[in-house]
Amino acid sequence: MSRVLNFSPGPAALPDAVLERIRNDIPDWQGSGMSVMEVSHRGKDFMAVAEKAEADFRTLLGINDDYSVLFLQGGATLQFAMTVLNLAQPSDTADYVQTGSWSKKAIAEASRFCNVNVAASSADSSHTHIPDAATWQLTKDAAFLHYTPNETIGGVEFHFIPKTGSVPLVADMSSTILSRPLEVNRFGLIYAGAQKNIGPAGITIVIIRKDLLEPRRDNVPTLLTYKAFAESGSMTNTPPTFAWYVAGLVFEHTLALGGLDAMGKINARKARKLYAAIDDSDFYSNPVAQDARSWMNVPFVLAEPSLDADFLSRADAAGLANLKGHRSVGGMRASMYNAMPESGVDTLIEFMREFERSRA
Numbered sequence: 455m456s457r458v459l460n461f462s463p464g465p466a467a468l469p470d471a472v473l474e475r476i477r478n479d480i481p482d483w484q485g486s487g488m489s490v491m492e493v494s495h496r497g498k499d500f501m502a503v504a505e506k507a508e509a510d511f512r513t514l515l516g517i518n519d520d521y522s523v524l525f526l527q528g529g530a531t532l533q534f535a536m537t538v539l540n541l542a543q544p545s546d547t548a549d550y551v552q553t554g555s556w557s558k559k560a561i562a563e564a565s566r567f568c569n570v571n572v573a574a575s576s577a578d579s580s581h582t583h584i585p586d587a588a589t590w591q592l593t594k595d596a597a598f599l600h601y602t603p604n605e606t607i608g609g610v611e612f613h614f615i616p617k618t619g620s621v622p623l624v625a626d627m628s629s630t631i632l633s634r635p636l637e638v639n640r641f642g643l644i645y646a647g648a649q650k651n652i653g654p655a656g657i658t659i660v661i662i663r664k665d666l667l668e669p670r671r672d673n674v675p676t677l678l679t680y681k682a683f684a685e686s687g688s689m690t691n692t693p694p695t696f697a698w699y700v701a702g703l704v705f706e707h708t709l710a711l712g713g714l715d716a717m718g719k720i721n722a723r724k725a726r727k728l729y730a731a732i733d734d735s736d737f738y739s740n741p742v743a744q745d746a747r748s749w750m751n752v753p754f755v756l757a758e759p760s761l762d763a764d765f766l767s768r769a770d771a772a773g774l775a776n777l778k779g780h781r782s783v784g785g786m787r788a789s790m791y792n793a794m795p796e797s798g799v800d801t802l803i804e805f806m807r808e809f810e811r812s813r814a
């Protein structure tokens with residue numbers, strides 16, 4: 455297998471071992487003479503895959519029976535609406551913390567379905583810090599508080615879990631879930647699109663506290679109702695079976711590597727090394743406040759933006775792919791999810807030093 459080091463923000467790299475397993479499984483899955491994509495989702499073989507994926511996911515995150523785990527479609531973007539349709543009445547107010555592009559999108563969508571209070575915003579620093587929690591303007595009796603623990607585009611991450619008392623905490627964990635251990639029982643609802651640390655695009659995981667399952671308004675379409683999916687084992691309609699199967703393989707692989715304690719240690723080291731390399735150089739810089747830097751997505755710019763194209767084409771030639779920054783930010787972005795090995799980050803740092811030397 456010839457593989458590049460893929461720093462894509464998502465859909466992102468999958469572990470080589472998982473890809474090999476898929477390749478071997480595809481033509482004749484478990485001796486069935488069919489691939490997993492060609493069997494009934496309600497057959498006992500696929501049901502076993504679905505149940506094991508959920509069990510392994512629960513083990514990874516230590517999720518207890520107070521929570522349902524749902525496997526949905528529509529991406530994290532659909533969750534911007536689905537959370538509100540289920541957790542808030544139209545006349546309710548939901549609090550949102552705005553820390554970048556994804557939380558802004560969540561706010562815009564929520565505003566269509568209930569009152570939204572932006573409790574805090576980092577717009578004043580172009581979203582390069584996390585507003586001090588002591589300054590947040592929270593609504594008494596808010597339906598929930600929503601935040602984006604990791605802003606994939608800006609590379610800004612919360613390194614604390616907000617305290618909300620009895621108000622349910624809702625988090626878009628698309629680009630940080632499974633990167634380290636998590637206290638799930640601090641949350642009312644967590645959602646995450648799959649295409650970073652979970653598996654291929656097409657499946658979205660929701661972890662929801664069971665007392666929040668009942669929709670708080672009438673006429674929510676069945677496929678937008680958490681309760682329907684909780685009651686049907688996420689088989690309210692035909693689920694994305696292939697993505698679910700691959701997610702299961704990723705969970706099995708992550709457990710075999712030592713689970714989230716092990717991933718957290720590796721991811722912390724990867725981030726520390728890359729930020730140190732950036733900070734040690736006058737040629738590269740990262741705009742994010744030290745205490746809000748993302749472990750998963752590291753944006754950086756060159757001192758001389760006219761060199762961007764050369765940096766990217768040389769990186770490509772060296773087998774370092776997808777380092778271009780988001781179009782709204784420019785520069786570079788290295789996304790280093792679980793499937794990016796520490797040695798891949800070492801190679802990137804070596805490449806960056808060499809590029810800087812060649813341009814000095």
Ligand SMILES: Cc1ncc(COP(=O)(O)O)c(C=O)c1O
Pocket residue numbers: 464528529530531532556602604605606607626627628629647648
């Ligand atoms: C933090 C975050 N939220 C939401 C989304 C949107 O996800 P999707 O395209 O799966 O709807 C993304 C996509 O990258 C993301 O990074």
